[in-house]
Amino acid sequence: xxxxxxxxxxxxxxxxxxxxxxxxxxxxxxxxxxxxxxxxxxxxxxxxxxxxxxxxxxxxxxxxxxxxxxxxxxxxxxxxxxxxxxxxxxxxxxxxxxxxxxxxxxxxxxxxxxxxxxxxxxxxxxxxxxxxxxxxxxxxxxxxxxxxxxxxxxxxxxxxxxxxxxxxxxxxxxxxxxxxxxxxxxxxxxxxxxxxxxxxxxxxxxxxxxxxxxxxxxxxxxxxxxxxxxxxxxxxxxxxxxxxxxxxxxxxxxxxx
Amino acid sequence: xxxxxxxxxxxxxxxxxxxxxxxxxxxxxxxxxxxxxxxxxxxxxxxxxxxxxxxxxxxxxxxxxxxxxxxxxxxxxxxxxxxxxxxxxxxxxxxxxxxxxxxxxxxxxxxxxxxxxxxxxxxxxxxxxxxxxxxxxxxxxxxxxxxxxxxxxxxxxxxxxxxxxxxxxxxxxxxxxxxxxxxxxxxxxxxxxxxxxxxxxxxxxxxxxxxxxxxxxxxxxxxxxxxxxxxxxxxxxxxxxxxxxxxxxxxxxxxxxxxxxxxxxxxxxxxxxxxxxxxxxxxxxxxxxxxxxxxxxxxxxxxxxxxxxxxxxxxxxx
Numbered sequence: 001x002x003x004x005x006x007x008x009x010x011x012x013x014x015x016x017x018x019x020x021x022x023x024x025x026x027x028x029x030x031x032x033x034x035x036x037x038x039x040x041x042x043x044x045x046x047x048x049x050x051x052x053x054x055x056x057x058x059x060x061x062x063x064x065x066x067x068x069x070x071x072x073x074x075x076x077x078x079x080x081x082x083x084x085x086x087x088x089x090x091x092x093x094x095x096x097x098x099x100x101x102x103x104x105x106x107x108x109x110x111x112x113x114x115x116x117x118x119x120x121x122x123x124x125x126x127x128x129x130x131x132x133x134x135x136x137x138x139x140x141x142x143x144x145x146x147x148x149x150x151x152x153x154x155x156x157x158x159x160x161x162x163x164x165x166x167x168x169x170x171x172x173x174x175x176x177x178x179x180x181x182x183x184x185x186x187x188x189x190x191x192x193x194x195x196x197x198x199x200x201x202x203x204x205x206x207x208x209x210x211x212x213x214x215x216x217x218x219x220x221x222x223x224x225x226x227x228x229x230x231x232x233x234x235x236x237x238x239x240x241x242x243x244x245x246x247x248x249x250x251x252x253x254x255x256x257x
Numbered sequence: 258x259x260x261x262x263x264x265x266x267x268x269x270x271x272x273x274x275x276x277x278x279x280x281x282x283x284x285x286x287x288x289x290x291x292x293x294x295x296x297x298x299x300x301x302x303x304x305x306x307x308x309x310x311x312x313x314x315x316x317x318x319x320x321x322x323x324x325x326x327x328x329x330x331x332x333x334x335x336x337x338x339x340x341x342x343x344x345x346x347x348x349x350x351x352x353x354x355x356x357x358x359x360x361x362x363x364x365x366x367x368x369x370x371x372x373x374x375x376x377x378x379x380x381x382x383x384x385x386x387x388x389x390x391x392x393x394x395x396x397x398x399x400x401x402x403x404x405x406x407x408x409x410x411x412x413x414x415x416x417x418x419x420x421x422x423x424x425x426x427x428x429x430x431x432x433x434x435x436x437x438x439x440x441x442x443x444x445x446x447x448x449x450x451x452x453x454x455x456x457x458x459x460x461x462x463x464x465x466x467x468x469x470x471x472x473x474x475x476x477x478x479x480x481x482x483x484x485x486x487x488x489x490x491x492x493x494x495x496x497x498x499x500x501x502x503x504x505x506x507x508x509x510x511x512x513x514x515x516x517x518x519x520x521x522x523x524x525x526x527x528x529x530x531x532x533x534x535x536x537x538x539x540x541x542x543x544x545x546x547x548x549x550x551x552x553x554x555x556x557x558x559x560x561x562x563x564x565x566x567x568x569x570x571x572x573x574x575x
Contacts, residue, residue, distance in 0.1 A: 077472030088464040105472035
């Protein structure tokens with residue numbers, strides 16, 4: 001049974017041509033899928049199709065072998081957690097109150113979060129070394145802290161699949177590494193992680209599956225070090241670049257030329 | 258306590274000791290104070306006090322709900338045109354000589370029409386921002402006022418016009434046990450549902466996409482909240498006429514005091530709204546020999562408070 005199975009998925013916004021065509025791939029527990037591709041190619045749109053925020057033009061998405069369209073928002077949210085590229089401003093809610101909203105899929109209409117839910121928030125914050133931020137208003141956090149807190153909220157949701165849209169976009173080097181390490185540790189904890197990034201090095205660092213969008217509308221998947229050849233990356237980004245094998249790191253490094 | 262003390266004030270002042278005696282007398286079926294005082298307390302002031310508490314809470318909770326659901330700190334039952342919409346419904350009921358139930362149905366119906374128009378206009382413009390929603394609310398309010406003007410023009414000047422005009426200024430002086438009971442089901446339904454949803458409002462306030470990805474059936478829950486908030490406004494308008502400012506200012510006061518989590522700010526908003534209108538109504542019947550319409554007082558008190566909130570940049574939703 002696949003946790004996520006995407007079959008022949010196509011999407012276009014009304015009045016426009018197809019953004020992507022017949023896209024297929026799958027993901028299991030403990031796997032990472034890094035999605036690469038140029039700006040505006042449909043990476044974020046694909047992610048929105050996977051969490052039911054957009055309806056694909058054709059094709060199917062199955063979560064644990066069930067068509068996405070047959071899952072209620074609540075059932076879906078118990079399996080899949082989604083962190084958008086631009087985390088909506090939760091204002092001056094405290095980090096703890098913000099994170100506990102991640103428990104919504106487990107709470108009935110008339111229920112409010114209880115001690116168990118707050119305990120889960122506390123544990124997640126501790127796990128991500130964010131306990132100091134517990135009572136801080138979210139709108140006082142730095143960009144990096146906000147991104148980590150948004151990922152923490154996704155984990156409080158207790159999902160099997162975590163979908164992150166450009167989680168490293170606004171982050172400095174140090175924070176980028178922190179997020180990449182977090183993704184690695186999530187996979188080690190048997191979460192499936194699907195994320196988008198603009199940096200091919202992230203795919204080499206993570207070393208799992210890669211999905212590559214190209215300008216020609218193709219979407220190819222494969223292992224990072226096999227799929228990401230110099231030629232493919234040049235074609236994808238339309239620029240000159242070099243792939244260098246770095247023995248000390250034990251992986252390829254992508255450099256712009 | 259405050260509610261009990263408020264029973265003493267009005268054109269006819271009643272000493273606290275008489276109030277105590279009246280209550281004990283009522284419980285023990287003994288006549289301890291004059292029948293006039295007993296009558297004033299139990300037939301006039303108790304229903305009026307209950308109405309003030311209920312309407313104050315209803316308008317403040319309705320404002321909190323609208324502000325959360327539209328993620329807009331500047332909306333309120335007045336600014337969305339709901340109060341004026343409900344007023345049109347109720348005035349139409351006066352014109353058609355409808356009874357209490359018909360008045361409530363029409364007030365609710367026109368309140369819903371107003372809120373639906375206010376939400377639809379920015380969508381038709383293709384720009385749903387905080388500002389366009391407020392502007393649409395102003396437009397819809399204007400439309401409802403025009404319809405109200407037309408209804409007044411059509412009303413019988415000897416009987417109907419007078420009651421529409423007086424009632425439109427907002428007053429609790431005509432509240433009776435009968436009409437209090439008649440709006441009670443609407444009031445209780447709205448209050449209970451929104452109280453139950455007090456935490457969901459925080460989740461819905463994070464935005465449609467965020468709420469949906471956390472498993473909320475956004476379209477459905479949004480409709481419930483808008484319906485209940487409109488129900489509360491319509492019930493209040495039926496009982497007292499439109500009373501401005503409470504639905505806008507009180508939610509901000511609650512957030513300033515306790516923070517943006519609606520789990521706590523919604524009940525607090527209700528409490529502050531109840532106390533606020535109780536005080537305003539007590540002032541309305543004691544400041545002068547006649548009755549000062551409530552909207553005049555809430556305007557004079559609400560404006561400086563809102564200016565203070567704006568000036569200190571405390572206008573935040575969350």
